[in-house]
Amino acid sequence: MAEGHDQAREHDSHLPPFYSPRLNPSAPHNVPEHDLKTQGRAHPERPQASALPSYLSLSSSEGEALPGLVSPAFTPPATPGTATPAQNREAASVPVDSSIPDGGCGSKKPRLLEVLPEVTCVVRARIPTTTGTEMFLHLYTNNVDQKEHLAIVFGNTIRSSSLDAVRSGETEMDRMIRGAYTGRLYPGRTTSQLPGSQAEAAKSDTPLVRIHSECYTGETAWSARCDCGEQLDEAARLMALPGSSGGVIVYLRQEGRGIGLGEKLKAYNLQDLGSDTVEANILLRHPADARSYGLATAMLQDLGQSEIRLLTNNPDKVRAVEGPNREVVVKERVAMVPLAWRGKGGIKSAEVGEYLRTKIEKMGHMLSMETA
Template sequence: MGPIVPVSSRSDVLAPAPKRLHPTGVNAPQLRSALEALPAVLTLADIAAGAFTVAARNAALAAANAKAAAALKVQEEGLTEEDVEVRCMARTRIPTAYGPVFLHVYHNNRDGKEHLAIVSDPAQLEADAPANGQKQQFVPIRSHTLDTQSHDGETAQERITRGAYVSRLSRTAASASAVPSARTELSDSPLVRIHSECFTGETLGSLRCDCGEQLDSALSLIAHAPGRRGIVLYLRQEGRGIGLLEKVRAYNLQDLGLDTVQANLALGRGEDERTYGVAAAMLRDLGVGSEGIRLLTNNPSKVAAMQREGIEVTERVPMVPRDWQLRSAAPHAEWEMRSRGATAVGGGVVRSEELEKYLRTKVERMGHLLELPAARA
């Protein structure tokens, strides 16, 4: 594939964003009709006297809607986004509450966003290859574009720095991966979650949605899958693709009584503007092939989108909200689950040797104002 243009030099990124919306961003006629169907909270006069001036932004809205309509057309007509290209720019090991994972940072030629793949495949961290005669149980989940040479004369150190290494990296063990001659397909159908970013749910632990809980559940379910193998794609499609700013506005409309779909529509946006072409390309890059994937989702349109992109979904694995699971669970299970925290990944108290080192370095080398605790007995 050709070079992926760095985000900083792309003209579409540097060009000033078109002024699409009036600062309030509200599609007044749709909001008006949606609110008319609800018990009055504000009078329509209040709303009409509010900040939004419809005429000032109609043309801009039409342009935005045309873009959404084009995306919808791609979805509805089953067209594939064949020219989507992705490249894994770097990968690193992250120790999580569910075990080690490899975080992959991707660039692509479509949207200038850094989409992520979180890969769990702990066998890759083992230093020793299987003994002679023993077959490796699974093909490792590796990015083809990561292992490909990034430029002529790339050194082993350069490869290792961007994550193209094998086994566990340490001061005493560092082996760059071999440059593959062809893409290798996985021999199994791994558990996959295609997750969309949700700052409010995942970082603030907002109880408006279960996004943080779903991210946590996905990692937990993968940790219990055969070989602890699986992939979470973390797509930067905040607010079902409308972005954080618009989602924040949508929340205010929800506080006025609209549901999530009505609120998006009242803003002149689609109810769900996400696309999955980049996700499919990332999965192919990670080796997903004819064995397909087991997809963690309750959303049928995600299954359909994958099939359209040529990724077979061999099984849809449901994600039942924990609160719903708890309604039929024993009281102890309920206490245990709630005590883990509302939504944060792993919940509870974070404790690890690496964290200890990180915290001590902040105190000892960076002057952070914390009293070091006594060493653990």
């Protein structure tokens, strides 16, 4: 018995300090005795784990149950730009057309604002990543909430019209400090415009776009209740591929599908009591999904994007992102396939399995999988 504990401790010594110790299934802690007697029995109102699709299986190739923690093979923050052949592969895409009933854009009618919000990019900065890939982070303000929404732009051909607009009384140094420059900054530079740098604004191929809602727990707190962190990293990986025309991740501050972090944590407790993610929101008197995408549409307009390829597994999001008058047209829907679905590491836990099951069964998501 002591030898088993020593092996567990040796395994844990290789994990980063923010991981919990490996679970010991034979010695659960803080579980009431009457609950121990019921462990292993399926919830009476829930299908058993065997009903999960094969790509949501929670068993390893040796048949052992996987521990409910984030795999050390994939830890946030994971910046894009890795160059292994398997990760240089682009995701599959299908043409969509929301102007016709069978255009592959889902059956729901999303909530659309009659008038798009007014957005302004107030600052832009170059962000070098740990793998060498560069991106430009754009911070936006708007006239509908007090939050700072973001656009993460890959490539140097996508620019913000509100950022580039001349502002009264500003100097050339003011413009460079807020990011309204062309080319690259360097010590001693005195002008925001460089000769010949207007070529940056040339139109490129239809860009890949991801509309991503903030998830503090999945992106920062290493949560295995969802795959939001993996999806964010996968979007960045695709936009940083060699030969890619770049892309935009619109990062909206819509925590917990729009209900906020505090209510989201309450929903987590309800999930531990037996509810799924949709049921938990409704029990807290919130919609299953309270998000709106008008801000994303307005930000894409400001970035000069009238036609995009949308990276999503939710066909209903296509029409929601296009805006009330199709200000932004989605030409293709690109499948989102994070690492865990490929069997290449990533999150594997009972919680994320139930989370993905609910997305399929109750929210109409089309979860694709790559097996190669």
